[in-house]
Amino acid sequence: MKKSVLFGALAAAGMTAGVAGAATLDDVQARGVMNCGVTTGVPGFAEPDANGVWQGFDVAVCRAVAAAVLGDSTAVEFVPTTGKTRFTALASGEIDMLARNTTWTFSRDVDLKFEFTGVNYYDGQGFMVPASLGVTSAAELDGATVCIQTGTTTELNLADxxxxxxxxxxxxxxxxxxxxxxxxxxxxxxxxxxxxxALAAQRANFPAPDDFVVLPEVVSKEPLGPLVRHGDNEWGDIVRWTLNALITAEELGVTSDNIEELSAGTNNPEINRLLGSEGTLGEMLGLDAEWAKRAIAAGGNYGEVFEGNIGAATNIGLARGLNAQWTDGGLIYSPPFR
Amino acid sequence: MSTMTDPQPQGFRLGMLISDTRYRSYTFQFIALILLIVSIAYLISNLFANLAANGLDISWAFLGEPAGYDINQRPIEYTSQSTHARASMVGAINTLIVAFLACVSATVLGVIAGVLRLSNNWIVSKLMSAYVEAFRNVPVLIWILIIFLAMSNAFPQPRAFRGETPDATMLFDAVAFTNRGVYVPSFVNGAGSAIFWLVLLASIIGVFAYRRYAKNLLFKTGKLLPTGWPSLAILIVPSLLMYFVLGQPVTLEYPELKGFNFQGGVHMRLSLIALWFALAIYTGAFIAENVRAGILAISKGQTEAAAALGMRPGRIMNLVILPQALRVIIPPLISQYLNITKNSSLAIAVGYMDITGTLGGITLNQTGRAIESILLLMLFYLIISLSISAIMNVYNNSVKLKER
Structure with a gap:
């Protein structure tokens, strides 16, 4: 395989360069850096800040995984991908995981041979119109001209x-x-x-937000989440349970502030198992006992990541809505750590 | 006296493949060919092995599945339930439409600008220099975006046409310029319209036949027939007569504001216009330079000789200079046509649904079949480019200097 790298790169534009064997975990640890595919820039979700450091809701997932696997939340190489290049980048092994506002669909999961490791944001497609049109429902839009971002699931939902x-x-x-x-x-x-x-985020930046209304219809389910390649279940488990660790941490009240204190041991066995002071969950993943502690310490629990990047206090100003914990009436729910 | 005899022809020995200069070059070429084939085969098998190792099997089945998305400009029947192959075809036709429009306009623009740049009129020649330098030195993508954004911001919204005292009115009550495109009246074919169109077609052929006849007459007898008004008469009179005889079979459908948008007529979308104009003026600047080079390549003696025969400057250009200049102009013109076709893939910048937008854009994205889609895309552009080259080469052979 090694010898073929040069020719293969010539033939298939680097298709072979990172022929990822089954053991992505070994590759990442040998490399010392995790390659994470993100967007080319969506405020709040993934965007480099003024210092060129990537920030955002999706970026936080990458950092948490890097912290769990490599012990360093900055050991991430962010690879900006477009709607077109994202799947090829992941399938070819150019990136180890993709955290890029990607909707979990049947064909992407089954036909494209990816493994969605959970949902970190429940979204749905909506419509925005100028208030002056007097439209109150999307069903009144017969004959309208509709602007869509191409290459997304939105244009399929729109057609449907x-x-x-x-x-x-x-x-x-x-x-x-x-x-x-x-x-x-x-x-x-x-x-x-x-x-x-995105409609809410963009409307907030309009010169006169009140001149525009978001129609009540939600025409699709858009569960967005990180994904990895099919066939490497160990790596998939690590990404899945890192995300679950962030979610469980919020549910159990583990925050970046109190994590040091709690990791010494508490009387809640699930917190102890999560943070590694009890049980051998880390070992089962092929990591050490403190993997989840590092992941949570990297950017805080799910709630902290949400509020810090896209929550009500930020420019984006999104309410938790569906993305509240299940205990608060939302859909965010992690299987138990045991 | 010595006699020279040819060496006895010897039987072919294997060693001669290396030692004999007659065979040696073939031997090495054959070895090189074998090596080339082996290495290409190795690359291809390696490609497939690695694609398989990554779980990326090459499959074309996606082309037969429903596309699921809508396309705004549909030259052929298409719904969101049509297949991906059908969507690609719509895109391919859209590519050809914009490429054809841009090639024709760029040629007209380029020839005019190229000739005028050599004008003795200082203002005209400087204006044309300014046009050429401004347009060919700014990337075509920028021009596409400039035209698109200028039109979408400068033209009124369809809403502005509404009401008792609208902010905007239609040109001649027939053409509406909106920031969603230009709506022009379309033809509605009634009973007997086919006869009308046939007569019109026959008239056009008649015009060409008449002009050829006049030219032959001029060459044979030196008699100069007028061509201007008879051509016009041949073109218009029979069609006009037929139009009224048949009871006005062809009528115009005017665009009308209904609901959110204008309905009826032909909708030339902003994206098509922006792409078409940008490609035309950008490539027109290059063609202008080709034309200028072609004209300058013709010896000044030709102009002077024609002038000495008493020809007017317009005739000198049309009858003496341009036909000779064409020999120099055509070959680079072919590359400009190829450039237009390939540059039309920038359509996605303004959302024009060409084949890069459908097959290489939405289809690729929705199916994830990147390698297959890109291969098909390459094949399409290759075929189109080679076809344009082939057609233009035939034309080039017909105008090039005939050596006898």
């Missing part, structure tokens, strides 16, 4: 929605979200559609 309601529309496919917003503000389209979290 209009077809099932037996109304027509004129799609205006746009490469990036910011361009679509410009066209929408210029009146080149009547409707802008994307995930409701």
């Amino acid at each position: 929605f209009f077809r099932s309601n037996n109304i027509t529309y004129e799609p205006v496919p746009i490469e990036t979200g910011s361009e679509a917003v410009q066209l929408f503000l210029a009146g080149s389209c009547d409707v802008y559609t994307t995930d409701r979290s």
